[in-house]
Amino acid sequence: MSRPSALDHTWTDGQLADAVQVSSNWRGVLRELGLNTTSAGTIRIVRRQVVQLGLDTSHFRGKRRWSDAQLKQATSESQSWDEVLSLLGLSANGGGMRTHVRSHAIRLGLDYSHLEAIPVVPEPRMFTTDLRHLRDAGACIAASWFTLCGCSVLFPIEPAAYDLVVGRADGLSRVQVKTTTYYGKDGWLAAIGRRPYSIRKDAPLMPYDPDVIDYFLIIDGDLNIYLIPSRVIAGRVQVLLRTYKKYIVGNAGGLLGASESGPDPQLGARASA
Template identity: 30%
Template sequence: MTLAVPVGGKTFNSLRERAETIGLDYSHLYGNGQRRPIIAAVSDDRLRELVPRCRSWNHLASEIGYSNSRGGGWRDRLAERIKTLGLSTEHFRGRGFNGLVPFANEPEFTSEPTAERLRVAATGKAIAWFSERGYVVSLPVEPAVYDLIVDSRDRLDRVQVKSSTAASRRVNFSRTVYDNQHPGRVSTGYIRNAPYEPGEIDYFFVVLVDGSMYLLPYSVIGRRVSAIMGQRYEEFRV
């Protein structure tokens, strides 16, 4: 946990006094009274947890709270402790360096993929799948009801991308529409879910959280609002 509290300020001193009153150890926290974090405050168990999964010295330093430190010497002291624990840093990328000024070959993007981001990434995965096979992919201008236009050499196909993180492999094939003509509603209308109608799209491209993907002709799904990607759809798996 990180609190953006200036070292030495009233809030900082109040928090430190409160921690001491209730007997909490705050020596592992950056800003515990030192202008630079203390190597000794990082426990052996914490290093055993972090070193195998970190990708670089920069990544490791950030995980243990050194992201704001530019002081020298920390890496050598930390490397000595890691060596004593019998841990390997052979998998680290980038050059070893003193301080955290990044080098050109030091990886900056160390976050892991999460299921919550699949919805954002699914369209990119679909574009990559078609592009790797030589098909030209275009993005339609809003308010098109489909996500992609794919040039399959002899025609243009409209593709709607769908994703699902459900363990059941259930995919929602409906779309959100704005309807201001519905009887009994106020003049501003309302939003509702509706199926895709024949003639609106040609294919569904489905991306599941386990990495599996499906290319389904519209006729296979039709006006269904959901379906489970089980054995029934295995022939459409790509």
């Protein structure tokens, strides 16, 4: 003989309340009411009635060994997740048990802020800029300036006479980037020559062919940015930048947080071009 269906509604509200109180899961409630415990539809009907009556099901555990009520109590009485697990009879080393319990606490909307370790926020690392690194930073500063001008910037993947290719509406320009940290008696001096790759590093500088380079972008120790057409300084291997002030197009001094006192006359003794 088959058990009655929930559609028959053969129980009273009091019987349902008693069944909920003595059970630890929904199948237990069905069992107490003499209903088919394998019917998902029956469970839905009974759950709907329980909700309408406002019955407390926080003690239900499902397949868990602890109930919502026990988790609430353990959470309020503990100072760490390890204590919560211990009060629930669980092992702190039991795989993902801590994550499982914490996730359930989240679903229940429990306040567990007192269980969380206060993260140690490391002090921000202090970075110090130094003109000794200007040569390494030159191409990046140049690329950023051109980008802010609305140009596209390309870096050659093979060794070339130019450092950047700059694209704009009227075409492409080849740019050689130079930097200087040498401040002589007359101002910033920039070496703009080159040494062929096959020649030793102490060989004399040779000028760039103005038909191969369109512009020199030069950055001095004050981070002034000069954009000089190659034909203006064709044949030169060194220039005194104060004579090319009209070609200053910008300044990246904010990157250094530079002193308002101006360039250090002794810088030339500490660094060379």
